[in-house]
Amino acid sequence: MSVRLTTLTAALTALAGFALQVSASEAKAPTLDDAAGRYDIDGSSQINFKVGQVGGGGISGKFTKFSGTFQLDRGDISKSVVEFALFPETVQTGEPRIENFLRSTAVFDTASYPKIVFRSTKITRTGENTAEIEGNLTAKGTTRTEHFEATLTEWNRRVIGFRIQGGVYRTRYNMSVGIPIYSNVVQFDMMVNGEKH
């Protein structure tokens, strides 16, 4: 009897674990049941990237126009789905010449490929507040599988926030200009905030 109770408690705790950040105003710990549902990624999110260069430093910037949703499944994180699109034309680095170069055929070719999209195919829980997101990234007419790490940073009944990080090899998307002066790896470090739909 007590073994079954222990097992049940452990299972519930595991399910709840993913959404277990308690903000000061919350009276009780939220569960995955509460967190479940559809969230629209809102404009407060920061979609940052960095490309390293030899000798240190690099090009860092962000994209200011993007959209997406995540669908958190009730009870099973692996059935959740993330869909995301960004407009590379909105890249900002603080240097107009670099931004224009990134928009050109040399990198994003925004005139021909105005959107970069990501759709998750598999989400795997890796810790209490973390998950690995595997999915298809499409950029400049090429689709490849990429992996990102997500860490839950914020949750209340209406809003959810994740830090999503990952590296993408740009040669896979026909964006190899500047190697080896500039790294092949584009590091994404994003704060993605979702508002419950």
Add this chain to the structure above:
Amino acid sequence: MLRNGPDAFGWVTILLHWTIAILIAGLLVLGFVMTRPDIDPVLQFDLFQWHKSFGFTALGLAAIRAVWWLAGRHPASVAGLSTPERHASFAVHILLLCLTLAVPVTGWALASASTLDIPSFYFNLVVIPHLPLAKSAVAEALWTTAHAVLAYGLAGLVLLHAGAALHHHFIRHDAVLVRMLRNRWRDG
């Protein structure tokens, strides 16, 4: 012989002279092509990096050339030159020496002052650090103008220099050109 003699250039001088000459010609062509307005951006990026790598090579060789010139002996002027001609040729040669140093240094300065902060990766082998200059659009523009003016000035001087050498060879039939082609020369 390697070193300059009383009436002949040594092989070091000859080799440095022509290597630097070829580099200058190539760099001028690269510099012109890479700054054309509708150039493909990937090609432009690559040409700039080649230009910088060959430019630093030219700078290094020009520095060696200058030291070699200062430390070694100079062959006597070819017979048949008047005093103003000797002075003019000396002035042009000194100016060429100075420009082969100044042009790449202004190029180094413009890359160093640029807000683009693109590293100089010498033939993708070693990073050449920026000069300690403050980065700004104004500074980059100033060094760019200096680099272009001095480079095209050098081009003009090279044409004058080469033209004079050809004149000496084909019109005057003297040893001026020939003694920069081989170590031993004979009077006409």
